[in-house]
Amino acid sequence: MTIQRQYTLPNCKLVVEGLSDGATATAPRPVVSMVTNAECHFAGQPKPISGGRAFLEDLAITASNYAQGILSGVPHPHTQPGQGELVSLERVEPDLHRLTVKPDSFVGEANGGGSAAPVQIDLRTVQLFDLVEAIDQFLADSQTLPEFAPQLAPVSRRYAVTHEPMTKQVVPAAIGLVGLAAAAAALFFLPIPERRPEAAAEDATTPAPLVSPASPAASPPTDSPTPLASPSPVASPSPVQSPDTTVSESPTAEDPSPAASPENAPPETGGSVGEALVNANEITEPEQLDRLKTQLRDRLDAAWSQRPTFTEDLVYQVSVAENGDILGFRYMNNAAVQNANQTPLPDLQYQQADRSAEPNALFRVVFTPGGVVQVSPWHGRPPE
Incomplete structure (x- = not known):
């Protein structure tokens, strides 16, 4: 057979x-x-x-x-x-x-x-x-x-080499060598800066000017009182302890930063490449999803007449058009692959023409061993 x-x-x-x-x-x-x-x-x-x-x-x-x-x-x-x-x-x-x-x-x-x-x-x-x-x-x-x-097997490294003409590979190297040679020739003709021995000797023997303690610039005038020293270093308040000093406080961990606030949180993304190709025009309106869900469940109930022999739930992702036609389905577990011929999905799928660009809705369809069909929106019911 x-x-x-x-x-x-x-x-x-x-x-x-x-x-x-x-x-x-x-x-x-x-x-x-x-x-x-x-x-x-x-x-x-x-x-x-x-x-x-x-x-x-x-x-x-x-x-x-x-x-x-x-x-x-x-x-x-x-x-x-x-x-x-x-x-x-x-x-x-x-x-x-x-x-x-x-x-x-x-x-x-x-x-x-x-x-x-x-x-x-x-x-x-x-x-x-x-x-x-x-x-x-x-x-x-x-x-x-x-x-x-x-x-x-891994792909050979020779297939990852950029295939460019030899001229394109040689020209940059040649330009770099010519530029380096021109710079070296220009620096060769520049004179070496010389330092006069007299200036060097003067710099080495002349000491730096010192301020004498007895000079007028260093000593205060005789008629002005000499400032008194504080009795102890502890008695003089430090700038940090002064009441007039304002100390800036750094933000603590309890202060929420702008990046951690819920308003600035980045949106969550999800999905796979296959879903992006098939569901470019996915239907998300709650009323339309409820209508298509009921229509799909009634259609599968009416077409599923075979008595199930499997012992595990069969889970599928089903794509449905606006008029209720089943555009395609995917297997979501091993039991769904092994027992697909016991479900009506292959017979109910629309095969007449290419309808991949139509708006469609995704549903989670589960065939239970007890003969019950469960249908729910794939992403859950969106908020109204």
């Missing part, structure tokens, strides 16, 4: 079909050890790309390396022999990436009767990263090809 596994994102869906070995064929969720067909559907594209196990493995490695190169700015070449022969990715515009699949891995409508030319699909950045997310979900699924794992 053929087993099908789906990994669904708003702009991409990866479908893997295969067979199980005899040891796990009777298990509730058998292990897919042999791949018979793999398909990748993109929103807005009329036909999917498909192939066998070689196509699936090459697609996973190529997409992961390409996405890491875009995020880090360092190209990630294929390090294993045979990688990149069936699937390749290249950037044609800042927000456009061309996916090329060679005819050996492409399965046409008549199983090999398609065109001999390579199949090319132009993907936007949001579609590319949804493809990477679907591949990550496939690799995290321990019940589908558990022996397949990409070989991770």
Whole structure:
């Protein structure tokens, strides 16, 4: 019996079909050890790309390396022999990436009767990263090809070197050397300042003028009284102890600083890259969230007719459009990945066209082992 596994994102869906070995064929969720067909559907594209196990493995490695190169700015070449022969990715515009699949891995409508030319699909950045997310979900699924794992290795340092023409690298050094030589030549012709021996001798033998105690400048006039000394140093008040002296107090730890006040506290930020791409126009109005929450719960209750066999809550993040259509969902725990086929989410997701730019709301959906569907806003209900 053929087993099908789906990994669904708003702009991409990866479908893997295969067979199980005899040891796990009777298990509730058998292990897919042999791949018979793999398909990748993109929103807005009329036909999917498909192939066998070689196509699936090459697609996973190529997409992961390409996405890491875009995020880090360092190209990630294929390090294993045979990688990149069936699937390749290249950037044609800042927000456009061309996916090329060679005819050996492409399965046409008549199983090999398609065109001999390579199949090319132009993907936007949001579609590319949804493809990477679907591949990550496939690799995290321990019940589908558990022996397949990409070989991770550090990128060679030669790929991080800035590739500039030799002229651009030599010109700054040459200008620096010429400037240093010109400065040395100019300083060479300047005379060395000399000090006259007579001035040096006079400075060494002439003592500094001293004030004599008997001179009029040093002694006070005879007709003026001599100031009396205080009986003891303690009796004379110090400037700190004087009542007329104002002592400035430094701020203590109890005085709140402007940076610690609640009014000046920086706003909290949160979210991930995937949420920023999908939820650029997120719906936050409380009344609209309540309406969409009720509509989503009623729809899931009506469509969930299968009796659950799992023993742990299945938690999903679901994106819903303004009219109630389910645009996509994400797995939030391992049980949700393993038991997705027991939920109505894959069948209710809207797959007709690309609707990633529409306003949407995020909800937390939990399928309990007791057959209850729980729906709540992902960020909680905002204050009215």
